[in-house]
Amino acid sequence: xxxxxxxxxxxxxxxxxxxxxxxxxxxxxxxxxxxxxxxxxxxxxxxxxxxxxxxxxxxxxxxxxxxxxxxxxxxxxxxxxxxxxxxxxxxxxxxxxxxxxxxxxxxxxxxxxxxxxxxxxxxxxxxxxxxxxxxxxxxxxxxxxxxxxxxxxxxxxxxxxxxxxxxxxxxxxxxxxxxxxxxxxxxxxxxxxxxx
Numbered sequence: 001x002x003x004x005x006x007x008x009x010x011x012x013x014x015x016x017x018x019x020x021x022x023x024x025x026x027x028x029x030x031x032x033x034x035x036x037x038x039x040x041x042x043x044x045x046x047x048x049x050x051x052x053x054x055x056x057x058x059x060x061x062x063x064x065x066x067x068x069x070x071x072x073x074x075x076x077x078x079x080x081x082x083x084x085x086x087x088x089x090x091x092x093x094x095x096x097x098x099x100x101x102x103x104x105x106x107x108x109x110x111x112x113x114x115x116x117x118x119x120x121x122x123x124x125x126x127x128x129x130x131x132x133x134x135x136x137x138x139x140x141x142x143x144x145x146x147x148x149x150x151x152x153x154x155x156x157x158x159x160x161x162x163x164x165x166x167x168x169x170x171x172x173x174x175x176x177x178x179x180x181x182x183x184x185x186x187x188x189x190x191x192x193x194x195x196x
Contacts, residue, residue, distance in 0.1 A: 022058040022066065025151055025185035029053055034072055034102075034181040038161075048088070050102075052076035057185050059108070059151065061140075066108035068118050070181075071101050092168050093161075099125045106133070114138050118155065124164040133157045133181070149187035156180045 035049035052073035059066040074094045079085060089096040106120020118133040133155040140151040162175045 022060040022063075023187055025057040025059055025149075025187050026190050027053060027055040027057070027070065028150075028184045028186060028190060031152075031184035032070075032182065034070075034179065037178040037180070038176065046079065046084075048077055048079040048084070050074075050076045051078050057108075057151070057183075061113065064110040064113065066115065068104070068106050068108065068120065070104045072103075074100055074102055093166050095125050104131065104133075106131075115153075122159070125166070127164045129159075129163055131157055131159060133179075143186070143191070146186070146191040148191060150184060151187075152182070152184045154180070154182050 029052065032053045032055075033049045033051070034053060035047065037045050037047050040046045050072045053070060053076075055068070055070035057066060057068050074096045075089055077085060077088050077094065079088070088094055091097070094102075103123040104120055106118040108115040109117040109119055114135075115138055116135050118135065120131060120133070121128050122131040134157065135153055135155045138151070138153045140149065142148065143150040157179045159177050159179060160175050161177055166175070
């Protein structure tokens with residue numbers, strides 16, 4: 001005996017796992033700093049970080065899925081050296097006047113019950129290319145001070161700045177960047193500091 005099409009559809013829906021809707025986590029700009037490392041003529045390693053970042057993560061741990069969107073203020077690059085900052089924001093490099101933001105979007109990839117990478121795309125200087133972040137650590141907990149859920153991660157990737165149009169001085173591997181980003185994000189919204 002065959003089932004009526006409507007009954008079949010009802011049973012099919014009932015058989016699907018019941019996943020909760022993804023939860024939104026807002027990036028904490030005080031604890032989220034993309035940074036980069038690059039060789040300097042084979043002599044040393046230059047390091048810089050971006051001081052202003054925003055974004056959000058949609059996370060469904062039960063369904064093992066999630067998305068990431070990060071926006072970085074390109075002008076906030078900080079090498080600890082004013083002259084290096086002045087050069088980094090010019091048209092030769094980040095071209096901040098035309099492209100004030102770096103944008104990364106991606107989907108979380110899980111191994112077991114934890115995300116281990118983000119498969120996404122980076123838009124830099126108006127060029128969008130694939131970029132996969134390897135997640136080195138990932139933890140969620142109740143924040144001990146704000147008493148609300150917070151998640152944190154540490155991730156990294158490698159890229160060649162020449163792929164994004166920054167082709168000056170890329171000899172001897174100087175165009176190769178190691179990108180690192182530590183992230184902390186609060187569920188629903190950023191906490192407010194209590195008033196005394």
